[in-house]
Amino acid sequence: xxxxxxxxxxxxxxxxxxxxxxxxxxxxxxxxxxxxxxxxxxxxxxxxxxxxxxxxxxxxxxxxxxxxxxxxxxxxxxxxxxxxxxxxxxxxxxxxxxxxxxxxxxxxxxxxxxxxxxxxxxxxxxxxxxxxxxxxxxxxxxxxxxxxxxxxxxxxxxxxxxxxxxxxxxxxxxxxxxxxxxxxxxxxxxxxxxxxxxxxxxxxxxxxxxxxxxxxxxxxxxxxxxxxxxxxxxxxxxxxxxxxxxxxxxxxxxxxxxxxxxxxxxxxxxxxxxxxxxxxxxxxxxxxxxxxxxxxxxxxxxxxxxxxxxxxxxxxxxxxxxxxxxxxxxxxxxxxxxxxxxxxxxxxxxxxxxxxxxxxxxxxxxxxxxxxxxxxxxxxxxxxxxxxx
Numbered sequence: 001x002x003x004x005x006x007x008x009x010x011x012x013x014x015x016x017x018x019x020x021x022x023x024x025x026x027x028x029x030x031x032x033x034x035x036x037x038x039x040x041x042x043x044x045x046x047x048x049x050x051x052x053x054x055x056x057x058x059x060x061x062x063x064x065x066x067x068x069x070x071x072x073x074x075x076x077x078x079x080x081x082x083x084x085x086x087x088x089x090x091x092x093x094x095x096x097x098x099x100x101x102x103x104x105x106x107x108x109x110x111x112x113x114x115x116x117x118x119x120x121x122x123x124x125x126x127x128x129x130x131x132x133x134x135x136x137x138x139x140x141x142x143x144x145x146x147x148x149x150x151x152x153x154x155x156x157x158x159x160x161x162x163x164x165x166x167x168x169x170x171x172x173x174x175x176x177x178x179x180x181x182x183x184x185x186x187x188x189x190x191x192x193x194x195x196x197x198x199x200x201x202x203x204x205x206x207x208x209x210x211x212x213x214x215x216x217x218x219x220x221x222x223x224x225x226x227x228x229x230x231x232x233x234x235x236x237x238x239x240x241x242x243x244x245x246x247x248x249x250x251x252x253x254x255x256x257x258x259x260x261x262x263x264x265x266x267x268x269x270x271x272x273x274x275x276x277x278x279x280x281x282x283x284x285x286x287x288x289x290x291x292x293x294x295x296x297x298x299x300x301x302x303x304x305x306x307x308x309x310x311x312x313x314x315x316x317x318x319x320x321x322x323x324x325x326x327x328x329x330x331x332x333x334x335x336x337x338x339x340x341x342x343x344x345x346x347x348x349x350x351x352x353x354x355x356x357x358x359x360x361x362x363x364x365x366x367x368x369x370x371x372x373x374x375x376x377x378x379x380x381x382x383x384x385x386x387x388x389x
Contacts, residue, residue, distance in 0.1 A: 059082065064091035077104060114142055170198070173199060203225065223279075247276075255282070319347060340367065
């Protein structure tokens with residue numbers, strides 16, 4: 001077979017390759033012989049292959065070893081999706097050896113691969129020397145306190161990474177302390193995802209301290225971290241000083257109405273935050289009232305998520321008052337708030353008068369639109385609006 005590859009015209013091999021999928025082209029056709037490699041190098045589909053999707057493929061460490069060998073000489077692939085496989089720490093080691101040589105890959109997704117603390121240690125070493133990777137997803141990887149220390153070292157020593165995802169690990173308070181300390185010195189990271197890591201109020205305190213010094217982070221995700229009123233107060237205080245963060249995601253934390261008050265007050269002085277996400281934060285009617293008063297004056301917030309916060313029709317009045325004066329908000333998310341069709345109609349009427357809000361999400365509320373002429377009229381006359389039920 002290899003003998004034929006030395007004699008077949010390149011044009012005929014191109015035709016054969018036309019019937020091969022991208023994964024086979026990259027993983028099975030490379031490294032067979034030098035002539036085939038040289039032909040593939042000039043094959044247009046290979047030259048434009050920039051993303052490889054290998055999620056849900058049962059790839060283990062041996063499979064990763066073969067993949068890594070192939071990627072060592074690849075100069076076109078920039079994005080590698082390897083989530084939900086079985087790489088383990090050994091597979092990550094093979095991949096890291098490639099990162100020491102490959103200068104094309106910018107994005108790697110390794111979600112749910114059980115790499116553990118040992119796996120991130122390999123990555124920490126590789127990223128000291130790699131100068132191209134900008135996005136790394138290590139969510140759901142059994143990373144604990146020691147692994148968090150290596151994650152912090154990545155932030156201290158690597159000057160290219162801009163997006164770092166560590167959701168659903170076991171970083172905890174002490175791991176968060178390490179990462180927060182690194183954030184104080186890091187000047188390249190733009191997005192950090194630490195959702196569901198049991199950081200609690202003390203961890204929020206460490207993150208808040210980092211936000212007072214960091215000047216590059218623009219998006220922060222802290223969902224589901226057992227953050228209460230005290231932690232919310234610390235983060236809100238940080239927002240009064242921080243002038244670079246544009247989005248903060250705090251869903252599924254029990255910040256309560258008092259925490260909501262702290263964030264609302266922070267918006268009086270913060271001039272950069274454009275997205276605030278507070279889904280399932282138990283802010284209630286009182287918390288909503290605080291925001292409705294403050295957002296009449298705020299000139300920067302464009303997206304607000306109050307989903308699943310017990311607003312009901314009683315809270316609609318606060319929102320109507322807000323929309324009567326605010327001319328900046330463009331997206332309002334109110335999913336799962338027990339709002340009835342009457343409350344929804346009042347809201348939509350307020351939006352029509354507002355003329356700025358373009359998206360209203362009312363999904364999973366007590367609304368049925370069938371046969372309601374008012375909703376039909378709104379949809380027909382305000383096509384620029386997006387209303388989700």
